[in-house]
Amino acid sequence: MRHSAFNLLVQALRGHRDLRPAWRDASPKSAYDVVIVGGGGHGLATAYYLAKEHGLSKIAVIEKGWIGSGNAGRNTTVIRSNYGEPGNIPLYELSLKLWEGLEQDLNYNVMVSQRGIVNLFHSDAQRDAYARRGNMMRIHGVDAQLLDEAEIRRHAPFLDFDNARFPIRGGLLQRRGGTARHDAVVWGYARAADGRGVDVIQNCEVTGMVIESGVIKGVETTRGTIGAKKVGLAVAGNSSRLAAMAGMRLPIETCILQAMVTEGIKPLIPGVITFGAEHFYISQSNKGGLVFGGDIDAYKSYAQRGNLPIIEDVCECGMALMPMIGRLRVLRQWAGNVDMTMDGSPIIDKTPVSGLYFNGGWCYGGFKATPASGFTFAHLIARDTSHPAAGALRLDRFATGYVVDENGKGAQANLH
Numbered sequence: 362m363r364h365s366a367f368n369l370l371v372q373a374l375r376g377h378r379d380l381r382p383a384w385r386d387a388s389p390k391s392a393y394d395v396v397i398v399g400g401g402g403h404g405l406a407t408a409y410y411l412a413k414e415h416g417l418s419k420i421a422v423i424e425k426g427w428i429g430s431g432n433a434g435r436n437t438t439v440i441r442s443n444y445g446e447p448g449n450i451p452l453y454e455l456s457l458k459l460w461e462g463l464e465q466d467l468n469y470n471v472m473v474s475q476r477g478i479v480n481l482f483h484s485d486a487q488r489d490a491y492a493r494r495g496n497m498m499r500i501h502g503v504d505a506q507l508l509d510e511a512e513i514r515r516h517a518p519f520l521d522f523d524n525a526r527f528p529i530r531g532g533l534l535q536r537r538g539g540t541a542r543h544d545a546v547v548w549g550y551a552r553a554a555d556g557r558g559v560d561v562i563q564n565c566e567v568t569g570m571v572i573e574s575g576v577i578k579g580v581e582t583t584r585g586t587i588g589a590k591k592v593g594l595a596v597a598g599n600s601s602r603l604a605a606m607a608g609m610r611l612p613i614e615t616c617i618l619q620a621m622v623t624e625g626i627k628p629l630i631p632g633v634i635t636f637g638a639e640h641f642y643i644s645q646s647n648k649g650g651l652v653f654g655g656d657i658d659a660y661k662s663y664a665q666r667g668n669l670p671i672i673e674d675v676c677e678c679g680m681a682l683m684p685m686i687g688r689l690r691v692l693r694q695w696a697g698n699v700d701m702t703m704d705g706s707p708i709i710d711k712t713p714v715s716g717l718y719f720n721g722g723w724c725y726g727g728f729k730a731t732p733a734s735g736f737t738f739a740h741l742i743a744r745d746t747s748h749p750a751a752g753a754l755r756l757d758r759f760a761t762g763y764v765v766d767e768n769g770k771g772a773q774a775n776l777h
């Protein structure tokens with residue numbers, strides 16, 4: 362009721378004197394039962410579900426900057442569960458189901474908008490691949506619909522059908538896919554976690570791990586050493602750095618991913634559209650801007666800024682798909698660090714250090730996974746055993762050979 366329309370009106374008339382911050386600016390205590398490193402969506406969601414689903418208290422989320430300053434606040438907000446591998450589908454479908462009830466759960470408007478996502482195909486071989494993916498989805502109880510060219514023409518008449526360099530033959534539609542407001546997701550989880558007693562500690566960088574005889578004892582930070590019985594890493598693009606502090610070398614490389622937004626225009630794009638001939642996807646924000654992105658800048662970097670050649674490449678793809686986009690002005694461009702695994706799928710698992718758990722390797726697409734990533738990571742930390750939906754996402758799969766090869770390009774990130 363703190364944020365009911367009535368209370369907001371009363372507060373407005375009283376000069377906002379009694380409005381409290383949405384979450385406390387907590388200071389680190391000497392020790393916690395569980396410390397989650399990383400105040401992005403995944404870290405905050407993990408802390409929330411640890412408190413809500415497993416009844417744990419004495420939890421802290423430690424963030425080196427401000428919450429949402431990483432990829433959580435930089436992504437293009439696409440949510441979907443149109444994956445093709447049995448190792449991935451249960452996790453992303455669990456996530457979509459959690460998205461569908463998230464606003465009620467958090468009592469926060471995270472602006473989930475299920476306007477659908479269409480993956481276009483441009484050749485017979487690609488049609489076969491998408492038909493197979495759609496079948497895999499349906500076998501797992503996920504909605505999927507194969508559209509032919511005429512149906513795509515009705516769905517998105519502004520695409521270039523008649524003079525196209527890559528003719529559009531159809532698309533795979535997931536109606537339940539769409540977008541959610543990324544900042545609101547971070548704020549919603551932070552407020553809800555704080556409401557359950559979680560300390561959300563900002564401006565506190567983890568600089569080392571305290572490990573004794575192979576058991577985690579806490580973390581060293583820029584604000585002192587913090588003891589912990591269990592530590593969960595959810596630092597996305599910084600995964601390799603944090604793992605190195607615990608003496609681990611991960612099958613992850615960090616690259617740059619950029620995105621762009623144009624000036625606002627009248628409603629045009631129905632949901633999300635992805636180009637099948639190149640790496641380009643586009644949606645429209647609630648303010649009217651066209652939000653789009655494409656490939657990673659292929660070099661390795663921890664800098665949160667991109668390079669011009671990829672912007673040019675992405676814009677060329679946009680022009681090939683919908684030439685009228687060339688008349689719009691790009692207002693902003695930004696970048697984040699994506700944690701690329703060698704098979705394109707994430708990792709949610711224990712580590713060789715007792716009490717240290719790892720969540721990362723989200724590649725291009727961890728935002729959509731935020732609720733299920735937190736839900737299953739909390740399960741793993743609380744019960745010391747994998748949640749069934751994340752059972753295949755093991756750290757040792759590159760050694761055992763049980764990869765979850767979502768990209769179908771083998772365990773080689775430079776071919777992605």
Ligand SMILES: Cc1cc2nc3c(=O)[nH]c(=O)nc-3n(C[C@H](O)[C@H](O)[C@H](O)COP(=O)(O)OP(=O)(O)OC[C@H]3O[C@@H](n4cnc5c(N)ncnc54)[C@H](O)[C@@H]3O)c2cc1C
Pocket residue numbers: 398399400401402403404423424425426427428429430431432433434435436437438439440565566567568595596597598599603618619620654695696697698699723724725726727728729730
């Ligand atoms: C341009 C772009 C577009 C994207 N588009 C999509 C999309 O449309 N759909 C989708 O599903 N996914 C998308 N993604 C991917 C998605 O954003 C990420 O996979 C996801 O946000 C990662 O999880 P997170 O939110 O917890 O990460 P982050 O928000 O990056 O959280 C990690 C946090 O850890 C903190 N941290 C790092 N090191 C330390 C340390 N030493 N001590 C303390 N804290 C530390 C960081 O500051 C950061 O806040 C996109 C990513 C980018 C960059």
